[in-house]
Amino acid sequence: MSGEARLADYEGIAPAGSLRLVRHLAQGLSGRTFLHVNSTRQGGGVAEILHRLLPLLEEVDVRTRWEVIAGPPEFYAVTKRIHNTLQGADLPFTPGMQDSYLDASREALRHLDLEADLVMIHDPQPAALVDGRKEGTRWIWRCHIDLSRPQRGTWSFLEPFVRRYDGAVFHIAAFARRLPIPCYLIHPSIDPLSEKNRDMDPREVERRVSALGVPLDRPVLLQVSRFDPFKDPLGVIRAFRLVRKVRDCILVLAGGSAADDPEGAEVLARVREEAAGDPDVHVLLLPSDAHADINALQRAATIVIQKSTREGFGLTVAEAMWKGRPVVAGAVGGIVKQVLDGITGHLVHSVEGCAYAVRRLLGDPEGRRTMGRLAKEHARHNLLITRHLADYLQMLRLHVG
Numbered sequence: 001m002s003g004e005a006r007l008a009d010y011e012g013i014a015p016a017g018s019l020r021l022v023r024h025l026a027q028g029l030s031g032r033t034f035l036h037v038n039s040t041r042q043g044g045g046v047a048e049i050l051h052r053l054l055p056l057l058e059e060v061d062v063r064t065r066w067e068v069i070a071g072p073p074e075f076y077a078v079t080k081r082i083h084n085t086l087q088g089a090d091l092p093f094t095p096g097m098q099d100s101y102l103d104a105s106r107e108a109l110r111h112l113d114l115e116a117d118l119v120m121i122h123d124p125q126p127a128a129l130v131d132g133r134k135e136g137t138r139w140i141w142r143c144h145i146d147l148s149r150p151q152r153g154t155w156s157f158l159e160p161f162v163r164r165y166d167g168a169v170f171h172i173a174a175f176a177r178r179l180p181i182p183c184y185l186i187h188p189s190i191d192p193l194s195e196k197n198r199d200m201d202p203r204e205v206e207r208r209v210s211a212l213g214v215p216l217d218r219p220v221l222l223q224v225s226r227f228d229p230f231k232d233p234l235g236v237i238r239a240f241r242l243v244r245k246v247r248d249c250i251l252v253l254a255g256g257s258a259a260d261d262p263e264g265a266e267v268l269a270r271v272r273e274e275a276a277g278d279p280d281v282h283v284l285l286l287p288s289d290a291h292a293d294i295n296a297l298q299r300a301a302t303i304v305i306q307k308s309t310r311e312g313f314g315l316t317v318a319e320a321m322w323k324g325r326p327v328v329a330g331a332v333g334g335i336v337k338q339v340l341d342g343i344t345g346h347l348v349h350s351v352e353g354c355a356y357a358v359r360r361l362l363g364d365p366e367g368r369r370t371m372g373r374l375a376k377e378h379a380r381h382n383l384l385i386t387r388h389l390a391d392y393l394q395m396l397r398l399h400v401g
């Protein structure tokens with residue numbers, strides 16, 4: 001199923017008893033209003049999960065709404081700068097940028113309806129909306145990025161807003177900052193019933209993968225990622241070449257077209273140069289809605305690689321684990337909370353380490369199967385939307401229960 005899911009559809013998929021827990025958590029919250037605010041309705045992990053979570057909250061009788069902060073093109077340029085500098089980029093964040101951000105925020109306050117028992121503000125873009133907070137409502141700031149080493153100027157601009165919330169939520173402890181308000185940890189999640197993760201008949205897998213030009217006569221190594229330097233696709237090719245000295249296999253690097261991202265286009269050009277003339281390296285450019293093809297590729301892969309050198313949470317790892325794939329991944333960001341080293345896959349720190357782990361796994365089909373099974377169970381208990389739903393219900397009980 002990839003349309004709107006009902007709670008009962010997760011029976012037999014979510015861990016046993018977890019749906020009962022969800023229904024119990026929802027008792028006493030009936031009719032409470034829960035508003036989410038972010039900066040886009042389409043594209044990106046935050047929007048993707050909100051589309052799936054909100055109907056489930058409604059189903060347990062929490063009245064949910066979703067508002068989007070919009071602004072002129074300068075606003076998006078500024079919020080991108082805020083995003084990058086909060087994650088440590090050494091770029092200026094000027095008073096002019098601060099003014100555009102505050103102007104867009106003031107403008108949004110004129111037309112957004114921010115009335116709700118609990119308001120969850122996602123990421124820095126709408127953070128200053130706390131200026132419009134109504135008496136008696138509770139506000140939570142949900143941060144989806146790594147705040148451990150922000151550029152001081154940007155953080156000192158944003159922090160006074162964040163301090164006015166009733167709590168802040170981070171993906172993992174390593175991304176959090178010390179704040180004088182309660183801080184919570186909630187991992188993101190994947191939806192096992194979405195098009196990207198739903199069960200898929202092996203014939204459909206084969207049909208889709210063949211249509212992408214990927215042969216299935218040899219083991220397949222796969223990385224699905226934006227063409228971004230921190231995802232290290234060139235490192236993946238180097239690791240593949242080391243593996244290939246001793247084991248026959250092919251490599252698939254699948255990512256978006258990067259047409260609107262100059263840095264991505266540059267990385268893609270270098271990847272293509274590196275792969276040129278090697279028929280066993282397949283660089284696939286997929287449209288943004290190629291969810292079923294990504295699903296098929298992940299299911300067809302012998303080993304999934306996510307050799308990031310810097311990462312947010314790394315949802316591609318959760319997606320692969322849910323499909324029972326062993327994952328060899330960089331020991332960074334949220335990846336270390338997903339891959340149990342030596343049990344569901346391997347955490348690696350270098351090209352050589354990646355090649356070594358992949359080589360060993362290729363030579364050990366039984367070990368791969370065991371790891372894949374354990375990966376799926378780990379994902380079932382920790383990385384599914386039903387767990388996320390329970391986390392949000394707990395947040396509601398804590399603040400407006």
Ligand code: UDP
Pocket residue numbers: 045196224225226254255256257286287288290291294312313314315316317319
């Ligand atoms: N993804 C996609 N098409 C692509 C590359 C990635 O749909 O060409 C998806 C991928 O399946 C995952 C998400 O985008 O669901 C990427 O999330 P992740 O947390 O791994 O990385 P991010 O891109 O947010 O850094």
